[in-house]
Amino acid sequence: MSxxxxxxxxxxxxxxxxxxxxxxxxxxxxxxxDFWGRQKVRALKALDLEVRRGEIFGxxxxxxxxxxxxxxxxxxxxxxxxxxxxxxxxxxxxVSKNERIGYLPEESYLYKFLNAEETLDFYAxxxxxxxxxxxxxxxxxxxxxxxxxxxxxxxxxxxKGMTRRIGLAQALINDPDLILLxxxxxxxxxxxxREMKDTILRLRDEGKTVLLCSHLLPDxxxxxxxxxxxxxxxxxxxxxxxxxxxxxxxxxxxxxGLTKAAEDEIRQVIEKHGGTLVGMDHPTTTLEDLFLSIVRxxxxxxxxxxxxxxxxx
Amino acid sequence: xxxxxxxxxxxxxxxxxxxxxxxxxxxxxxxxxIFGCFLVSAARRGxxxxxxxxxxxxxxxxxxxxxxxxxxxxxAIARLTVKESIRRRVIVSFVIFALIFLFAGWxxxxxxDDPAHLYLSFVLTTTTYLAIVLALFLSxxxxxxxxxxxxxxxxxxxxxxxxxxxxxxxxGFVAVITVLLAVMGVISxxxxxxxxxxxHGVLPEGLAALAPVAEGDASPGxxxxxxxxxxxxxxxxxxxxxxxxxxxxxxxxxxVTRSQDADPSDPVAYEIGAPYGALVARVPIYGQMRFLDxxxxxxxxxxxxxxxxxxxxxxxxxxxxxxxxRFQGLSDxxxxxxxxxxxxxSVFRTYKGDIVTGVRGIIILKSTDPRNPIxxxxxxxxxxxxxxxxxxxxxxxxxxxxxxxxxxEIDLFADLVHEGELDIIVRCDDAVQYFGMAxxxxxxxxxxxxxxxxxxxxxxxxxxxxxxVVCLGVMFSTFLSTPxxxxxxMFAVLLGFxxxxxxxxxxxxxxxxxxxxxxxxxxxxxxxxxPLQFGNFELGVHxxxxxxxxYLTIVRALSGxxxxxxxxxxxxxxxxxxxxxxxxxxxxxxxxxxxxxxxxAIVGYFFMRTREVAA
Ligand SMILES: Nc1ncnc2c1ncn2[C@@H]1O[C@H](COP(=O)(O)OP(=O)(O)OP(=O)(O)O)[C@@H](O)[C@H]1O
Ligand SMILES: [Mg+2]
Numbered sequence: 066m067s068x069x070x071x072x073x074x075x076x077x078x079x080x081x082x083x084x085x086x087x088x089x090x091x092x093x094x095x096x097x098x099d100f101w102g103r104q105k106v107r108a109l110k111a112l113d114l115e116v117r118r119g120e121i122f123g124x125x126x127x128x129x130x131x132x133x134x135x136x137x138x139x140x141x142x143x144x145x146x147x148x149x150x151x152x153x154x155x156x157x158x159x160v161s162k163n164e165r166i167g168y169l170p171e172e173s174y175l176y177k178f179l180n181a182e183e184t185l186d187f188y189a190x191x192x193x194x195x196x197x198x199x200x201x202x203x204x205x206x207x208x209x210x211x212x213x214x215x216x217x218x219x220x221x222x223x224x225k226g227m228t229r230r231i232g233l234a235q236a237l238i239n240d241p242d243l244i245l246l247x248x249x250x251x252x253x254x255x256x257x258x259r260e261m262k263d264t265i266l267r268l269r270d271e272g273k274t275v276l277l278c279s280h281l282l283p284d285x286x287x288x289x290x291x292x293x294x295x296x297x298x299x300x301x302x303x304x305x306x307x308x309x310x311x312x313x314x315x316x317x318x319x320x321x322g323l324t325k326a327a328e329d330e331i332r333q334v335i336e337k338h339g340g341t342l343v344g345m346d347h348p349t350t351t352l353e354d355l356f357l358s359i360v361r362x363x364x365x366x367x368x369x370x371x372x373x374x375x376x377x378x
Numbered sequence: 379x380x381x382x383x384x385x386x387x388x389x390x391x392x393x394x395x396x397x398x399x400x401x402x403x404x405x406x407x408x409x410x411x412i413f414g415c416f417l418v419s420a421a422r423r424g425x426x427x428x429x430x431x432x433x434x435x436x437x438x439x440x441x442x443x444x445x446x447x448x449x450x451x452x453x454a455i456a457r458l459t460v461k462e463s464i465r466r467r468v469i470v471s472f473v474i475f476a477l478i479f480l481f482a483g484w485x486x487x488x489x490x491d492d493p494a495h496l497y498l499s500f501v502l503t504t505t506t507y508l509a510i511v512l513a514l515f516l517s518x519x520x521x522x523x524x525x526x527x528x529x530x531x532x533x534x535x536x537x538x539x540x541x542x543x544x545x546x547x548x549x550g551f552v553a554v555i556t557v558l559l560a561v562m563g564v565i566s567x568x569x570x571x572x573x574x575x576x577x578h579g580v581l582p583e584g585l586a587a588l589a590p591v592a593e594g595d596a597s598p599g600x601x602x603x604x605x606x607x608x609x610x611x612x613x614x615x616x617x618x619x620x621x622x623x624x625x626x627x628x629x630x631x632x633x634v635t636r637s638q639d640a641d642p643s644d645p646v647a648y649e650i651g652a653p654y655g656a657l658v659a660r661v662p663i664y665g666q667m668r669f670l671d672x673x674x675x676x677x678x679x680x681x682x683x684x685x686x687x688x689x690x691x692x693x694x695x696x697x698x699x700x701x702x703x704r705f706q707g708l709s710d711x712x713x714x715x716x717x718x719x720x721x722x723x724s725v726f727r728t729y730k731g732d733i734v735t736g737v738r739g740i741i742i743l744k745s746t747d748p749r750n751p752i753x754x755x756x757x758x759x760x761x762x763x764x765x766x767x768x769x770x771x772x773x774x775x776x777x778x779x780x781x782x783x784x785x786x787e788i789d790l791f792a793d794l795v796h797e798g799e800l801d802i803i804v805r806c807d808d809a810v811q812y813f814g815m816a817x818x819x820x821x822x823x824x825x826x827x828x829x830x831x832x833x834x835x836x837x838x839x840x841x842x843x844x845x846x847v848v849c850l851g852v853m854f855s856t857f858l859s860t861p862x863x864x865x866x867x868m869f870a871v872l873l874g875f876x877x878x879x880x881x882x883x884x885x886x887x888x889x890x891x892x893x894x895x896x897x898x899x900x901x902x903x904x905x906x907x908x909p910l911q912f913g914n915f916e917l918g919v920h921x922x923x924x925x926x927x928x929y930l931t932i933v934r935a936l937s938g939x940x941x942x943x944x945x946x947x948x949x950x951x952x953x954x955x956x957x958x959x960x961x962x963x964x965x966x967x968x969x970x971x972x973x974x975x976x977x978x979a980i981v982g983y984f985f986m987r988t989r990e991v992a993a
Contacts, residue, residue, distance in 0.1 A: 097993070102422070140535050142992035159438075161446065163537040174528040176458065178465040190454035191536040235532060 088116035092148035123289035124278035131298040132278035167241035173232030177221035206234040225252040246277040286352040381818035459550020494656040499954035501566035517851025518863035540986035563837040578604035580645040630656035659832035659958035662821035665703030674698035690814035695806035710791035716770040718823040724814035738807040747796035827958040839949025853982035874943035892926025
């Protein structure tokens, strides 16, 4: 038997059946070991996460921060060193959960000797899909990812972006309830990455749950409802993206159609409080700024959560 | 070719003990395997956690994965495997196969006495080795390649169970190899048949009318010789209607016919037909053998003449010592004219005598009817050592009357065969010479079985071997990298081939000792039967013997578990020696293979299941 057995730890009380929580991790830790069982890397340290049905959840972090490791643990590709990962309330090592999961790996690891049609047909056969529907789905997905023109070409002739597209189609072949996307937009052209983001939003609108990880901040900012920021295996930030990016200690006003008198009145109120009106709003920072500040902070004080704030529900 | 003792068993006789062994072996092995896993697991994470981990793996295997197993997914993986093989490597092996056959014609010795054997063993061995190599490289490559290229991520994140992955791979490779072997079989069949084909003409020189039997009669026919073709010529005889056969050379004969109304002295009038008799599947019927000692009392074995490796037992000439075979299921319908016997003897001479003519022997046929145990007059024969002799016992035999004064004629089947049973007694007829015999040395030749089906059985034997190689390859590749998996499979196959030799080494039946002792003997150039010595250093001898014993114990245990490859390859040997491979043996081999496939697949499942594929 290999180092970590496929099984989880002790059985734990299952969450309520109608729970909205799709992904749950408790104290999830992964230590990569070498052949002799010596510790190499602590890739993930005591991660606690919860992803709810119907949301787009982003995992954010610099290279090597443990994003891919987290996804692999959720899929049962890796066995946790300690802690546990639950998907649909079942342990991550339980294969039956895969019926409802779609996964797009970091790079598209597909069989190069198959063509697009055969690839999707093969993956479809791994699910219980009737033959007619299988055919229909394969055709629909090929046109959705805009590969009609290359459907009969072997994947070894595909460009990186094309492989990425067929990888996405493969992840959606079973009409999954939960989609895990590892850096979905890498290798895609601007149109492609726009389409990818549209697809992600559409999936959310269809009521599916999406977990994606990326270090491309604009992507995350565009689509995610909630994010978690990881840095060297530790959770640094977790929350709704709009809340996270709002600077609560600044207010910005901007108004239209006010009379001169009304403006003077407002200015007086501000002056009475000792301020100067610039506009009126809560300005948002960019995700980039937030991200960089968290990373810098955590490099300066390793092990400390950047901003200890309550996670808004 | 020697028939092995276990091959005499019928399916029913074999099945009982086999299933008993199975019922004992399976739980013991399963328990050992689980215990081994527990030890590994406990070493990693402590006994309690380790026990819990092993228990959960087994529980999910039986409780979750087994009920969820799906043929659809297994076949999807199998289809993928077939496609992968086709689009990658397999074609190359075809090319190699074709090339070998293209050039083989030049290297096969057409002057051989038994070209059929040569051709058959050539195609069967070539196919076996080619197929083993192919099976080895195909089966060990797939899963490690999937893990290396990480395509496995997209497979195991679908609802594919580890068992389906392993079985799907096995099915796929077996399908590929089946098609390959079928094609190779057809090519080989025509290669062999074509290889036997040749034509002869008639030489004008030897053509002559046969001398009449009695003075004044007409000539009973004509005789002549054929032209030299394929390194041999025949002589032939035809009767007065112009029909006859050639003699048997290089294992075959030809039909000879003279065209109607032609001049018998014209060589062109004779036509020599296509060869026949070379490609056959002889069906020996073996009897139950027992011995009588020189006083005529039953005995376990004959005399040992001091040859250690001899599997035959000896009987002394000019005494009552006999070897008796009891045959069953004989019916006159199968043998309308004579009872054909095949006899192979070894002779042990205490004096040289007349070395050219050989030692005389007698055969007596005796009824098994206890109320009327009549026997025929002895039929004499001259032994030819170690060579298959074909004797035809005529239906009409003679029997001495009770007072010994007169003889009467009896019919073999009507008078001697009792309820299909018959005893055949062999004695040596030269004083102080000995005959050596074993059970397979005397048999009745039943009518030949169809050669084509026998040839196919040879290929089915190869096919079964391939299936096991594929299973081993896939199983090893679930936890080893390709090169290591190849080594592992090769080791398992070799151990399977030499399993019985290892067994003999262990029990001391074979000489020379274990690997360390053998190495020392090799370096010292010691004889294998002299005791091992290092001068006066006795402890050294003990140490060497002990280490060898430990090694052999491990290897023996392994070889007891591994499939018996030499047994699986027996079909080829039977075919190459023109013997019909028993359907019963084939059925046994199929069943055994099935059991091994199941066992190996289960082991593969557990390795795959507990493997952290992304690590
Ligand atoms: N198979 C492995 N063996 C050993 N260490 C590994 C292995 N895979 C990942 N790691 C280590 O674990 C840490 C986290 O890796 P991970 O792949 O999760 O990062 P990531 O956040 O996905 O990074 P990226 O943005 O570059 O994809 C890294 O330090 C990496 O070196
Ligand atoms: Mg990554």
